[in-house]
Amino acid sequence: MTLKIKQKLDNKIYDLNRLKFQNVVLHTYVIMNIPLFLVVIFLTLIFIFKIYWKKFGDIHKIPGPSIFDFIKHVYFNKSSQGVIKYFQTLNKKYGPVVKIWMHPLKPIIITTDMEYVNKIYKANDHRITPCFSEITFLRKGFTVTPHYDIWKHDKHLIMKTFDKEYISNKLKKYEKKYDELINKIHKNQGTPIDLQEAFNEMFIEIIMRSLNDSNIELTDKEIKDYLNYRTIYFDLLLEKMNSLHMVGFLHKFTKNYKLLMEYGEKIVQFGQIWLKKLQNVDEKLRDQTNVVYAMLNGGIPFERVVDNMSVLIQGGHDTGIFPLSLALQEIAKNVELQENILNEILSVLGPDKTSITLDDINKMYYIQAVMKESLRRYHSLPFLDRKLLYDMTIKNVKIPKDTIVMFNFPGIMTSEENYEDPLKFKPERFLKGNVTSKAHKGFIGFGYGVKICAGKHLATAATKLLIIKLIREFQIIPLENDHEMEITCDLLFRSLNGIPIIFHKRK
Template identity: 25%
Template sequence: MWTAGTLIAGLLSVVILHFLIQLWSSKKYPPGPLRLPLLGSIWRLFIDFSQDSFMKLAKQYGKVYILWAGNLPVVVFSGFETVKEATVNYSEYFDERPQTPFFEALSEKKGIIFSNGHIWKQQRKFGIATMRKLGLGKKGIEHKIEEEALQLVQSFADVKGQPVDPLLLLTNSVTNVICALTFGQRFSIGDEHFLKLRNAIVVLLQGTGTIFQILYDLFPWIMKHLPGPHKEAIAARDFIVSFVMEEIQKRKAHQILHDPQDYIDYYLLQIERSKRDPSSTYSDRNLMQCVGDLFVAGTETTTSTLTWALLLMANYPDIQKKVQKEIEDVFGSSQSFSYQDRKDVPYTNAVICEIQRYRYILLIGLPRQCSKDVNVSGFFIPKGTTVIADFRSALLDPQKWETPQEFNPNHFLDKDGHFVENEAFLPFGAGARVCIGEQLARIELFIFFTRLLRSFTFQPPEGVKKISEEPQVRLVTPPHPYKICAIPRNSGP
């Protein structure tokens, strides 16, 4: 007859056997932390979780290492050369997204960011082409960004130099750029529906890239019934989708197919043109997800970069003064300078790039999936393996940057003060999954930054010597909330 002791011994034997089998199966993968039953090796991230956790693991286990999320292998590439080899040299091997329970709940395998195969290729191609039609890189969208920049300058001016948290002001302006691109209009700051949209984007991103997401992917049957940031993120995603659907329905009621004005117009026209194409993936559901992707990818990231920009200007007043002097020397009182003129202000351009490098706004690159067996840096990566390119490690690689841990605009300048590119500058990713909004973000950063620095000197509030540069650690890594004083200058906007 079975006794309690016999049952316990039997269970322990099964656990030990399972553990040994796991250890044996892990031998074909790169090195990494000890893999435990059920949990895997992801436990290492629970210990002293910080922005540097992944780089610390690379120092211990090498430029290619593995983390096990339960039974799911996640291979991480660290350092510029390894990241470049994987994402650029073997771009076609890492062009998929892993279909994890959490990402499926957020996207239903639709849109651009989390889709794969034919859906992803068609939606991405359409997105890139449509953004060009809307004037990306020309005067169209740049004119709308300029309007938002002037509105932002006025918003800071209204504060009259008093301490203010810049986050709300920046978020409103950046979100309205995406509204102009997708809906063809901007919303007033007090619009209740707009405020809900803006807050939903923040909540969605706050619930992504957290321990709760990891637990959801490990135990979805449990976590989908438990409260937490993961549930709030999914609810926020539902609100964003419903918001976009309302706009789509309004457009359908007054659709003018021959004169599209924004992303939704162009997409509805494409649906009409593709009705008889059996391979078409153009649909209302994909449209909703694509627009949602544009909002999520294009608001919090650019807003966080600008929030870091103002903080760093306040903390490094000498650099701020050099930017202001260059802008005045080159443009004077002219109001007509544009993104194309950035070549005339190399120091300002270098400072913007250094802000993106020094305070990269993602914890780590979004996960990809290996679509074919491949060898990277001598390690065999089987088809279906989830991989992560640590772009932050490339932006801080001591082999590519003279002072990687310091805020130093000279990283992008030669000895004569001319702007120079650096191949390790990858804030928008690399390879097949590089951000389709890269050029839009570059235009926004240049126009917002130059307009603000031309109009104000930013400094810490009275009694504050230096604003904290510690980031919030989640998928997007903005600074902790802070207040700043925008002191008006004599220059025009």
Template identity: 50%
Template sequence: MITILLLLGVVVVIIYYYRNYVKQFEDIDKLPGPSTLQLIKDLYFNSSSKGIIDYFQSLNSIYGPVVKVWMKPFKPMIITNDMEYCNKIYKANDHYITPALFEITFMGEGIASNAHYENWKNDKSVMVKTITKSYINNKLNIYDQKYNELINAIRSHLGKPVDVEKYLHKILLEVLIETIQHKGINLTQQELKDYIKSRNDFFVLLMEKMNSFSCVGVLHWFTKNYRQIWKRHAEVVTFGTNWLKKFEEIDVKERDPTNLVFSMMDAQIPNKRIVDNINTIIQGGHDTSILPISMALREMAKRPEIQDKIYEEIKEVIGTDINAEINIDHLNNMPYLHATAKEAVRRFMSLPFLDRLVLRDMVIDGTKIPKGIQVMFHLTGIMTSEKNYDDPLTFKPERFMKENVTAQAQKSFIGFGYGVKSCPGKPIAYAAMKLILTKIIREFEVLPAEHDVQLVAEIFYRSVSGIPSTFRKRNIQAV
């Protein structure tokens, strides 16, 4: 009898605490969204589901701009493409933690995922001060050489489809490594090959984890996937650690004080965090640029007038010599080219979602959001919304020209974060994008390729079957 009473007491206590726990989320519970049973059915027992990221993307079109995702008894989450939420949380300086990036474990305490405010602020400050116009300009010649691999492939396959995505996957990784690299440090082809494989395998395993019911919560610790993810994590971190050791071996007198790694070392950032920042820079700049560049070329094939406008800028600023050196001032003095790169990021944002952890109680549109709630921002939804952009699914660089751009379009462009949380590598990303577009457009015309591009939403968007474009030699007349 005593045992039964004790059990009943425990049950009562559990119910009491659970009701109080749920009560703090009562406003969120009023938001539209799938039930717990519907979530379980859709995510884990619906064979037609393309995966958790694709499913999350579908929710705003089903339930509206603000959706709750609450698999009770776990804590609820909000998915939104609403600009009021974006302005008050995503753009706010006091909500700086991005929990979703914790899943990319090899980024550790890097600039994108660091949850310690002072460390994050310090590291970003070092990067912003280092990545100057001069720093980028000094790297452009190396970028130019790397991009020649794609240019030569185009020259060898005129009139035939060239899978731009495939080439950029390799080239942009090398470009980012060169952004960090220092003279006198050697990275072997085998080191790079192993690093690329470990990194690619990590993301395959991560998506397997996210789409598997057996990998939820502590259950993941007992799976093969868990062991394999941490093995790949260790391999990626080891690459960065070994690379940093090579920096440390460079004689002090031979060190370039403007180098990003040496800047972090001089700022006394701990080695582990430097390695995490190295992996973050490479990751953040790599997958985020491939899709915009590849798809922009396909859009230019549909609208030759875009190519013509860029080419006119190239002729005016650089000339018609396809071997002429391109510097940062050239790239910065072509406004239509910049508008094209910005439109490519808007229309083909490579990251479906980015989140923020709410760090203080707040009320938005009458809904109380307690501290500790994770809000997922549907980035592609925000930047392809009719509320924010006129004819949002059409590729129109002119929308970002100074004489055309609207305040709403500027406010809703969050391709590189916003404000204090904005990406410190944005100038590098734009320079790299504009350089390859310049090299291609000044020598070739882009033509349509008969190919159905199939994009899948994972951590980043990727193509199932490549993103090819067709090219022909441009009829160049000297000016």
């Protein structure tokens, strides 16, 4: 028995010694081959870099800031306003096509060049807009989804719903809110009204109530809570976009990420609860022109309807406030412009007609030109991007698939190449017979082709209706002491100190 135990112990000692020997051999082998491993890693990196260089090599032909200059202005800037301003200076400094390239990340191109606009922005193929994916609560909404069939199905259904009957029906709801604003102005005649603030409150309520069913109560508190969630969300998103330690996967380890997800989820939950209420409305009592019911009846799944509702609210609320406010300020400053608008209103409606139909609105071509000029001169978006879905060669530069190209909207639509006196507010440039081919091609206020704004016709009619009602009812004048606006931009352009004008009732 003792002999067996001794043999077992001897075997264990042998095994341990053998294991130690193997470890020593392995350790020695590793140490001896470290130089070889380093050489292999080095050669692998060279090989990867060669592929990377070959793929993006042509981009080096495009001018642009150094990495250090880019980091200094973007990640060491105290505000998002400074970052956007820096981006907008690049085309003036380096030319119509600029690259931003932080190796080994992929390059980004910023452009005002019309060849890029025509071949990429206006191309139906390049439909993906990566910047929208940053807005996580949009989830799989039709502006975000990379899936072609889903995008095509949802957008086609929504645009088909926005027909003449739908627009006429919704204009009645819009007009009620416009009348509330007009009554408020009557009570405060002679007192400056901040259009930016007034429109911000009015537009969000109009859009949400137009998506709602009259059988469901949507309280002021619910709307304000929803608006508050969005405000906090976008403040957090700006904080993320301007912080070096939140780049890529590092963002997931920050407090900002946790809060961003939390408020994004609050917005989604609001939409889910709201849509469940809409689903519970008796089909016989439903508003048959409601786009939400059209999406449900068209086979769009519940969660995607929620996401598409977020897209419609997002697109319809923020984008019209800045250009419309500044258009009315331009009208206030220019007596002749205001008289031209009033004369057109009177020529179509006469002095006594109270109701305004969609057909009446569509006859007002000068006001249409005013609206287009406001989008050209004061577009709310500083940039919009596209992701290339295949390799392209433009001006002898090969641009690989998956490259992000950012289009400088103000730069394109205030370019001397496209417009005469580009900084002057001149609606006449868009009247039939005046508009040039370059001006027509350079106007991308509503997008283009299959990527055109889904609510373009509704937004146009609603904006024109508001201008008609305000100019018909009031003479608008600027402040006596010229109000110098502090224009800034985070995700959209806005005035830090408001956009005030004064209203006087017409005699």
